[in-house]
Amino acid sequence: MTQAPFGEFVAGARARGTLVVQPRMGFSDPGRMRQGLARTRAADAVTVGTLTLDSYTRVRDLDAARRALAEGVTLNGYPICTHPPETTRGVLDGIHDASFPVQVRHGSPRPEHIVAALLGLGLDATEGGPVSYCLPYSRTPLAEAVVCWRTACEMLAEHTGDGRVPHLESFGGCMLGQLCPPAVLVAVSVLEGLFFARHGLRSVSLSYAQQTSPQQDLEAVAALQRLAGELLGPIDWHVVLYAYMGVYPLSRGGGLNLLEAAARLAVTSGASRLIVKTAAEAHRIPTVADNVEALEAAARAAATATAPPPGPPAADSEVYAEARTLVHAVLDLHDDVGTALLTAFRRGLLDIPYCLHPDNAGRARSFIDHDGRLRWGDTGALPLGGAAVSAARKVTSADLLAALSRVRRAYDSGGTA
Amino acid sequence: MNSMPGTPMPTVLVTGTSSDAHTWNLVYLQLLLEEWGHEVTNLGPCAPDDLVMGSAVELRPDLIVVSSVNGHGHQDGLRLVQVLRARPELVGTTIVIGGKLGTDGLRNVGQVRRLLAAGYDRVFDDGDVNAFRDMLARPPVRAVS
Numbered sequence: 001m002t003q004a005p006f007g008e009f010v011a012g013a014r015a016r017g018t019l020v021v022q023p024r025m026g027f028s029d030p031g032r033m034r035q036g037l038a039r040t041r042a043a044d045a046v047t048v049g050t051l052t053l054d055s056y057t058r059v060r061d062l063d064a065a066r067r068a069l070a071e072g073v074t075l076n077g078y079p080i081c082t083h084p085p086e087t088t089r090g091v092l093d094g095i096h097d098a099s100f101p102v103q104v105r106h107g108s109p110r111p112e113h114i115v116a117a118l119l120g121l122g123l124d125a126t127e128g129g130p131v132s133y134c135l136p137y138s139r140t141p142l143a144e145a146v147v148c149w150r151t152a153c154e155m156l157a158e159h160t161g162d163g164r165v166p167h168l169e170s171f172g173g174c175m176l177g178q179l180c181p182p183a184v185l186v187a188v189s190v191l192e193g194l195f196f197a198r199h200g201l202r203s204v205s206l207s208y209a210q211q212t213s214p215q216q217d218l219e220a221v222a223a224l225q226r227l228a229g230e231l232l233g234p235i236d237w238h239v240v241l242y243a244y245m246g247v248y249p250l251s252r253g254g255g256l257n258l259l260e261a262a263a264r265l266a267v268t269s270g271a272s273r274l275i276v277k278t279a280a281e282a283h284r285i286p287t288v289a290d291n292v293e294a295l296e297a298a299a300r301a302a303a304t305a306t307a308p309p310p311g312p313p314a315a316d317s318e319v320y321a322e323a324r325t326l327v328h329a330v331l332d333l334h335d336d337v338g339t340a341l342l343t344a345f346r347r348g349l350l351d352i353p354y355c356l357h358p359d360n361a362g363r364a365r366s367f368i369d370h371d372g373r374l375r376w377g378d379t380g381a382l383p384l385g386g387a388a389v390s391a392a393r394k395v396t397s398a399d400l401l402a403a404l405s406r407v408r409r410a411y412d413s414g415g416t417a
Numbered sequence: 418m419n420s421m422p423g424t425p426m427p428t429v430l431v432t433g434t435s436s437d438a439h440t441w442n443l444v445y446l447q448l449l450l451e452e453w454g455h456e457v458t459n460l461g462p463c464a465p466d467d468l469v470m471g472s473a474v475e476l477r478p479d480l481i482v483v484s485s486v487n488g489h490g491h492q493d494g495l496r497l498v499q500v501l502r503a504r505p506e507l508v509g510t511t512i513v514i515g516g517k518l519g520t521d522g523l524r525n526v527g528q529v530r531r532l533l534a535a536g537y538d539r540v541f542d543d544g545d546v547n548a549f550r551d552m553l554a555r556p557p558v559r560a561v562s
């Protein structure tokens with residue numbers, strides 16, 4: 001199969017001034033999966049393809065995946081380790097090529113089985129990270145995820161050469177999808193990018209998910225770019241923006257407006273790639289048609305926005321200052337990034353609000369300020385003394401639901417964030 | 418809502434299903450139940466069936482609340498309740514499930530019937546919190562007397 005280095009494809013589109021758009025798409029039925037990839041490729045947009053994997057494969061319950069396929073049960077993604085490799089080759093054949101890279105998106109803290117499967121199929125672009133695929137996705141100990149992700153990075157890196165440049169994207173810019181102040185998201189993304197690079201990856205992407213304040217989001221992507229430039233060294237990297245990852249608008253119009261805001265943000269912030277959400281997000285697993293509609297709507301919105309001038313983003317911001325402090329506090333702990341991350345979470349130097357994982361300190365609290373920015377109610381042990389702006393009070397179920405639904409409410413009533 | 422002095426608070430075990438990583442639903446349900454006067458143990462996401470069963474046998478809660486939104490709820494919920502009901506200690510425990518149980522956003526009457534037949538006392542397929550509250554306001558799982 002002719003290889004399509006993922007990072008090179010994205011860099012090429014960027015050089016031509018085009019945003020790459022990509023779905024989150026996965027079906028258990030191979031025919032439907034193939035159709036989804038074909039329609040993504042044919043969409044009126046510059047696209048890359050996605051195989052989003054199902055939850056059984058993610059938690060390595062391959063017995064459950066096998067039983068579900070045998071019983072004809074519809075899964076929430078593509079079971080790449082359960083369909084025979086010939087079946088998946090048939091899904092990709094004639095679609096995955098030099099002009100259409102395909103990435104495997106999963107959410108597994110222990111991903112070796114998935115990485116082995118995708119490499120065996122001639123794929124080499126995927127997503128993850130020792131922190132970002134552990135805390136939001138599992139009860140697996142963080143120390144175990146770090147070990148597994150070291151192995152996974154090395155497995156991918158081994159396939160470098162002969163025109164192949166394996167690509168790994170950090171999910172750090174999303175974490176639980178909502179109510180996490182951007183500095184932590186930026187810091188985790190940068191730290192995971194460094195982890196990937198130290199374990200041999202030559203092409204990485206750093207993520208950031210659209211949050212509740214467009215201004216704060218612009219600052220966050222600028223901070224991500226600046227820190228990546230300062231720290232990643234001479235490897236290929238780019239920034240990928242995720243359309244809103246929290247509670248999505250119920251209405252079709254609201255959902256599409258939110259996606260279009262994300263597409264414009266991607267361009268104005270200087271991101272290279274956008275992962276879309278569809279109008280079906282709040283309701284069900286999106287269909288192929290839902291995805292094509294989202295890809296094309298995003299590409300149209302992106303074409304109306306103006307990219308920033310080239311060069312490193314200049315402005316100092318609150319997000320940059322906080323993210324920089326966090327990244328350096330972690331890197332100072334140990335030469336090995338994985339070990340440093342473990343110590344940081346143990347001491348609460350990194351702390352994800354509302355995360356139930358046993359290895360998360362759970363002392364930091366966040367809230368959405370009246371200007372829409374995500375801020376700290378309590379910084380716990382984060383090295384951000386003074387950043388907490390309101391005394392934390394007990395959050396009720398109604399408070400939590402109101403904060404989680406803020407973006408949904410705004411867009412469903414015809415407004416914006 | 419506070420429970421009467423001297424009346425023990427009803428205890429609730431809240432859990433996700435084995436394949437489901439979502440946690441906002443669990444955090445929300447915990448807060449809600451605590452506000453309704455229950456004492457909550459939250460097992461968190463991706464809880465294997467045996468962990469739920471072991472915790473339930475140990476804690477002997479008045480109510481077990483299973484929440485699943487990832488679309489595998491019909492399968493995971495069915496397997497789980499069979500494991501729970503197989504234990505003599507849990508035969509009489511109230512067990513409910515809710516969230517977004519399928520992948521297509523549609524109510525699946527057949528699947529709901531299977532879940533009830535397998536041992537759930539109630540199925541809140543569309544995550545209807547008001548109906549859940551009404552259920553809790555009636556005996557035997559009462560927060561306030």
Ligand code: B12
Pocket residue numbers: 024026052053054055058059076077107135136137174175176177178245246247248249280281282283284285286404436437438439440441442445446482483484485486487488489513514515516517518519520521522541543544545546549
């Ligand atoms: C945030 C989010 C995530 C975060 C979760 C982080 C975390 N640790 O929690 C991230 C990004 C990591 C994520 C990952 C995934 N997600 Co998700 N996620 C969402 C999203 C956007 C919001 C969910 C949320 O926070 N809701 C807020 C809470 C408070 O409400 P709720 O969960 O909706 O529950 C309400 C009711 O259902 C009810 N309820 C819930 N349980 C119970 C139980 C009882 C007894 C009762 C009475 C009521 C009740 O109470 C709540 C309040 O009304 C939804 C889409 C949406 N709603 O906009 C998708 C969604 C739930 N995710 C989905 C999926 C499939 C996944 C993945 C499997 C990836 C994939 N294949 O697409 C993975 C999970 C991997 C795994 N192993 O399971 C699908 C589920 C599809 C379906 N059921 O039809 C959704 C609907 C998106 C979609 N359209 O595809 N997700």
